[in-house]
Amino acid sequence: MFDLFFQYEFLRNAFLAGIIIGFLAPVLGVFIVVRRMALVTDALSHITLTGIAFHLLLSQSAVFLQAINPLYMGMAFSVGGSILMEKLRHVYKHYQEIAVPIIMSSGIGLGVVFISLADGFNNDLFNYLFGSVLAVTPTDLTAITAVLVVVVILLVLFYKELLFLAFDEEQAKVSGIPNKWLNFLFIVMTALVIASSMRIVGILLVSALVTLPVAAAIQLSKSFKQMFIYSIIIGEISVISGLVSAFYLNVAPGGMIVLIALGILLLVIGGRKAGGMGVRKLRGRKTLEWRKA
Amino acid sequence: MLELSFIERGIVAALLVGAIAPMVGVFLAVRRSTIISESLSHVTLTGISAGVLMGQVWTVTDISPMYTGFLFALLGSLLIEKLRQIYDRFQELAAPIILSAGVGLSAVIMSASGSGYTEWYEYLFGSIVSVRMEDLWFIIATAGLVILILALFFKEFVSVSFDQEFAKVSGIPLKKVNFLFSLLIALVISMSMKVVGILLVGALIALPVAAALNVAKSFKKLLLLSVLFGEAAVLAGVYFSYQFNIATGGMIVVLSAVLLLAVLAGKRLKSMRKRERFA
Numbered sequence: 001m002f003d004l005f006f007q008y009e010f011l012r013n014a015f016l017a018g019i020i021i022g023f024l025a026p027v028l029g030v031f032i033v034v035r036r037m038a039l040v041t042d043a044l045s046h047i048t049l050t051g052i053a054f055h056l057l058l059s060q061s062a063v064f065l066q067a068i069n070p071l072y073m074g075m076a077f078s079v080g081g082s083i084l085m086e087k088l089r090h091v092y093k094h095y096q097e098i099a100v101p102i103i104m105s106s107g108i109g110l111g112v113v114f115i116s117l118a119d120g121f122n123n124d125l126f127n128y129l130f131g132s133v134l135a136v137t138p139t140d141l142t143a144i145t146a147v148l149v150v151v152v153i154l155l156v157l158f159y160k161e162l163l164f165l166a167f168d169e170e171q172a173k174v175s176g177i178p179n180k181w182l183n184f185l186f187i188v189m190t191a192l193v194i195a196s197s198m199r200i201v202g203i204l205l206v207s208a209l210v211t212l213p214v215a216a217a218i219q220l221s222k223s224f225k226q227m228f229i230y231s232i233i234i235g236e237i238s239v240i241s242g243l244v245s246a247f248y249l250n251v252a253p254g255g256m257i258v259l260i261a262l263g264i265l266l267l268v269i270g271g272r273k274a275g276g277m278g279v280r281k282l283r284g285r286k287t288l289e290w291r292k293a
Numbered sequence: 294m295l296e297l298s299f300i301e302r303g304i305v306a307a308l309l310v311g312a313i314a315p316m317v318g319v320f321l322a323v324r325r326s327t328i329i330s331e332s333l334s335h336v337t338l339t340g341i342s343a344g345v346l347m348g349q350v351w352t353v354t355d356i357s358p359m360y361t362g363f364l365f366a367l368l369g370s371l372l373i374e375k376l377r378q379i380y381d382r383f384q385e386l387a388a389p390i391i392l393s394a395g396v397g398l399s400a401v402i403m404s405a406s407g408s409g410y411t412e413w414y415e416y417l418f419g420s421i422v423s424v425r426m427e428d429l430w431f432i433i434a435t436a437g438l439v440i441l442i443l444a445l446f447f448k449e450f451v452s453v454s455f456d457q458e459f460a461k462v463s464g465i466p467l468k469k470v471n472f473l474f475s476l477l478i479a480l481v482i483s484m485s486m487k488v489v490g491i492l493l494v495g496a497l498i499a500l501p502v503a504a505a506l507n508v509a510k511s512f513k514k515l516l517l518l519s520v521l522f523g524e525a526a527v528l529a530g531v532y533f534s535y536q537f538n539i540a541t542g543g544m545i546v547v548l549s550a551v552l553l554l555a556v557l558a559g560k561r562l563k564s565m566r567k568r569e570r571f572a
Binding site for chain 1: 322326327328330331335385394398403405417496498500502506538539543544545550553557
């Protein structure tokens with residue numbers, strides 16, 4: 001079953017990229033979910049599409065851009081979008097949560113305009129939206145590997161600070177952690193991971209790979225470290241099995257990966273429900289007694 | 294009404310959508326759950342792709358995919374409520390879970406079904422020139438239904454949106470009102486789909502309201518201004534997209550974003566002047 005993946009270069013590229021992404025996305029996802037930023041990744045992924053569409057449009061007139069990977073433009077846009085989102089949060093002090101939909105929807109709207117200007121409503125767009133097994137080029141793989149190295153180094157260097165910031169921003173601020181700078185760093189890391197996951201899972205599904213494994217891991221794990229381990233395991237299982245099955249079934253890999261991650265999540269929730277029945281019965285009795293008293 | 298050219302059909306549909314979507318958006322913004330429309334629209338995509346696939350498999354059934362889309366949106370909204378209970382400490386996880394589940398499933402269905410990409414792009418990004426007469430009837434009927442529900446339960450919706458606790462205490466059946474509201478969102482999303490496309494419905498719900506929030510001083514004015522902004526963006530969007538041959542949904546959204554930026558800039562200018570006066 002796997003031998004085809006080692007035989008052909010494009011499949012090997014996709015496989016390696018998938019393993020890297022299956023590791024990176026859930027690791028950052030843990031921080032993202034704990035910081036309650038799950039929706040931010042959605043907005044950033046949509047902005048990435050805008051960047052890619054912009055690159056496609058520009059490269060029609062500026063030939064030198066054709067040599068450059070559109071991924072970089074996507075990364076630049078997604079970093080820009082994240083800065084803009086922070087700005088919008090300050091503008092809408094009372095409606096902070098509206099910043100995400102604003103960025104998300106204007107991002108995709110602008111992207112659509114760029115795409116139709118570039119006459120790009122074709123198969124390529126479909127690959128960007130939902131991922132493709134065939135789309136990972138050797139330069140993509142180098143870019144993704146570079147992102148892996150950068151993100152892992154940053155995570156190792158700033159692990160404690162990021163952890164502190166994730167759990168208690170106020171206290172982290174008070175204890176002198178440069179929270180603004182770290183927040184920026186974190187957002188840049190997220191933007192990088194989103195842009196590099198895009199080839200395989202597609203823009204519309206990147207956020208799924210960031211949130212779903214973590215959502216399942218939350219239910220299982222008892223500590224922060226366990227959450228990392230479970231998230232990575234679930235992420236890798238979904239990416240690898242999703243890629244292989246998508247190749248053999250000839251469907252979009254992003255969809256398959258997400259469905260498998262979703263299946264794991266449902267299993268976990270179902271398992272916990274079945275296991276938690278007894279506990280809840282006890283708890284229910286307790287509250288009843290308490291009410292009577 | 295009976296003999297409309299394709300461009301007239303498109304404009305009537307756009308006008309209706311431009312009014313209804315921001316109207317519901319106002320309630321969502323005040324409830325701080327604008328993002329729900331985003332997840333539900335993605336679930337609608339699943340419904341539509343399922344509908345298209347069903348039409349391919351059983352050629353006998355000739356249901357418009359819009360209906361299956363509506364059904365899925367409604368189910369999705371109920372599921373979100375359920376997930377919120379499961380993740381009581383991470384409630385904001387519910388929306389992304391539903392969102393990604395919806396897109397994932399539709400991606401698989403889309404690539405499994407044999408139809409070409411252009412058909413899907415119509416659903417994803419809207420195509421105003423392809424509004425058929427029966428689509429227009431669907432849009433008119435849902436618009437009427439939405440306005441009827443809003444008019445009948447206006448007070449309940451306002452009080453639930455602003456203060457759920459208070460509304461509960463004052464005897465409003467919270468569950469029923471919330472369900473009705475989910476129904477409303479599902480209706481709006483499925484009616485807007487033909488005009489702006491699934492990926493852009495959320496924009497039409499969020500952006501005009503975001504602009505109006507900066508200007509309006511009362512809830513009524515907020516409602517009025519949002520509808521006004523929505524209509525302006527839709528009309529200008531249809532015009533420009535026709536002139537420059539650009540996807541309509543994208544143009545509408547970009548214009549609403551421009552409108553929002555203009556309002557923000559105007560507000561900043563005003564406050565700067567005020568500061569000068571005081572200084």
